[in-house]
Amino acid sequence: MNILLIDPSKSHAEGGTEPYGKQTPHIGLTYLGTYLKKLNYNIEILDFSIQDSIDIIDYIKKFKPDYVGITAMSFQIHDVYDLFRKIKGYDKNIKTVIGGSHVTAIPEKVMGECGDIDYAITGEGESIFHKLIENGFKERSVLHSPVPIDLNTLDFPDWSLFDYSKYAKSFSFKFDKDLNIYPVSTTRGCPYKCIFCHGDYLGKKVRMRSPENIVEEIEHDIEKYDSRFFYIADSNVTINMKRFISFCKMLIEKKLNEKISWKAQSRINLLDENALKMMKEAGCETLFMGIESGDDETLKIIDKQITTKMIRKIVKAANRIGLRVRASFVIGLPFETEERIMNTINFAKELDLDSFSFHILDIYPKTRIYEYVEKNYGGLKYANPEYRNNWMVLNRNKAMVEVGNLSEERINELYSLAMDGSKDKKSK
Numbered sequence: 001m002n003i004l005l006i007d008p009s010k011s012h013a014e015g016g017t018e019p020y021g022k023q024t025p026h027i028g029l030t031y032l033g034t035y036l037k038k039l040n041y042n043i044e045i046l047d048f049s050i051q052d053s054i055d056i057i058d059y060i061k062k063f064k065p066d067y068v069g070i071t072a073m074s075f076q077i078h079d080v081y082d083l084f085r086k087i088k089g090y091d092k093n094i095k096t097v098i099g100g101s102h103v104t105a106i107p108e109k110v111m112g113e114c115g116d117i118d119y120a121i122t123g124e125g126e127s128i129f130h131k132l133i134e135n136g137f138k139e140r141s142v143l144h145s146p147v148p149i150d151l152n153t154l155d156f157p158d159w160s161l162f163d164y165s166k167y168a169k170s171f172s173f174k175f176d177k178d179l180n181i182y183p184v185s186t187t188r189g190c191p192y193k194c195i196f197c198h199g200d201y202l203g204k205k206v207r208m209r210s211p212e213n214i215v216e217e218i219e220h221d222i223e224k225y226d227s228r229f230f231y232i233a234d235s236n237v238t239i240n241m242k243r244f245i246s247f248c249k250m251l252i253e254k255k256l257n258e259k260i261s262w263k264a265q266s267r268i269n270l271l272d273e274n275a276l277k278m279m280k281e282a283g284c285e286t287l288f289m290g291i292e293s294g295d296d297e298t299l300k301i302i303d304k305q306i307t308t309k310m311i312r313k314i315v316k317a318a319n320r321i322g323l324r325v326r327a328s329f330v331i332g333l334p335f336e337t338e339e340r341i342m343n344t345i346n347f348a349k350e351l352d353l354d355s356f357s358f359h360i361l362d363i364y365p366k367t368r369i370y371e372y373v374e375k376n377y378g379g380l381k382y383a384n385p386e387y388r389n390n391w392m393v394l395n396r397n398k399a400m401v402e403v404g405n406l407s408e409e410r411i412n413e414l415y416s417l418a419m420d421g422s423k424d425k426k427s428k
């Protein structure tokens, strides 16, 4: 049986608005492809970001898939509906399946909006997609895996499903050159509830891989793909400190820290000086953190559970230890005034960060901020009534909501001011 998986992210290259090309394949689709390939299905993965121009029908005529599964973040959903429409228009017997964060947030709405989708899979997809293919379901339906997957039982991502040479390289400061970067996903789920995020779409309970299993994957990638540069694609790599420290120790004991370099992200409240030291010693070169605001009141309002004092302490320690720090900030948050936004801009520029980026608040489905805008809480309102539930206006770094007396234009101006000087100060 032939199964085609598609990452549609052509118009929004990785990193949202960043000008560089896409650096890594989609980790979730890679897991799906790896899982099904192991079960002897014939898998191809089409990543629109790295194809020059591709006609989906020509592709389908050649590959003849029985199933087409497409992943979608919210801002891609209309491109994805178009793809399903074309596919069903060509051959209505091809079974169509959607998965990923957007459909997990609002499955019924998605099924209602696009009659060309046969099945919506919410949450993690490996076992339920397999069940669908094996048993079939007669009716169009929304499917959810009844049991969370034990991450230690999954095979390592099979990067041979991709032509990795087509992905953009990332500059490694340790090796002083551009290298392909390989994602490693070590957890699923997030217990936090930052108001703008739907970070728990794979569950609130964090499931973790063992340090042994992660290190084995890194060794496997070195051996099989000659990988040297890794990106730990978890929202919070230090969510369990004991596990994290033993992962670092294992890299050091096996001298993998000399062979590889890696980047990771975590939260200020899940870091301390010892973790930063271990991270550095274990080969991490860059730590990414969503700091979001430099205003203590705003940090409280967005439920970030951190303060500017905690941020300063961690950034200072990371600098002392020699870890590069990148941070991102958001403007247009509830109750924000020009003064609070300026506090954030000045704070970002004062902190000794290696680079930072700003984002204008976007309203994703199934987030607390979505409900806040509905109730005009914190002075939030859609800048244009047409922006409500309009996923096409996401991820453009243009204001979609106004706050208090800050107009759409003023927020966009403050964003330009904030981004000034945000580029990597120590990069080549």
Ligand code: B12
Pocket: 009, 012, 013, 014, 015, 016, 017, 024, 025, 026, 027, 028, 029, 031, 032, 068, 069, 070, 071, 072, 073, 074, 075, 097, 098, 099, 100, 101, 102, 105, 121, 123, 124, 125, 126, 129, 183, 185, 188, 189, 190, 196, 197, 198, 199, 200, 201, 202, 233, 234, 235, 359, 364, 365, 395
């Ligand atoms: C790592 C990560 C990234 C990495 C991606 C790494 C990679 N190579 O894939 C990077 C840094 C590139 C990234 C960028 C962005 N991200 Co991001 N990211 C995450 C994060 C932290 C973890 C996702 C992850 O790796 N999960 C593990 C894998 C295994 O899960 P998965 O990919 O979802 O796939 C599983 C299921 O969803 C399902 N599935 C997925 N697709 C399909 C398809 C089919 C057919 C089926 C059956 C199943 C299925 O099965 C998979 C295997 O179980 C989540 C938040 C979180 N805590 O989970 C946000 C999150 C996914 N990101 C989000 C956003 C908004 C972005 C950005 C727009 C941010 C920005 N402003 O730039 C960009 C957009 C990038 C782009 N154009 O694609 C949102 C999406 C919200 C939404 N409703 O769309 C999330 C949920 C966070 C949030 N803010 O709410 N991100």
Ligand code: SF4
Pocket: 190, 191, 192, 193, 194, 197, 198, 199, 200, 235, 236, 267, 290
């Ligand atoms: S921003 Fe990060 S920590 Fe906060 S809810 Fe989202 S994924 Fe979790």
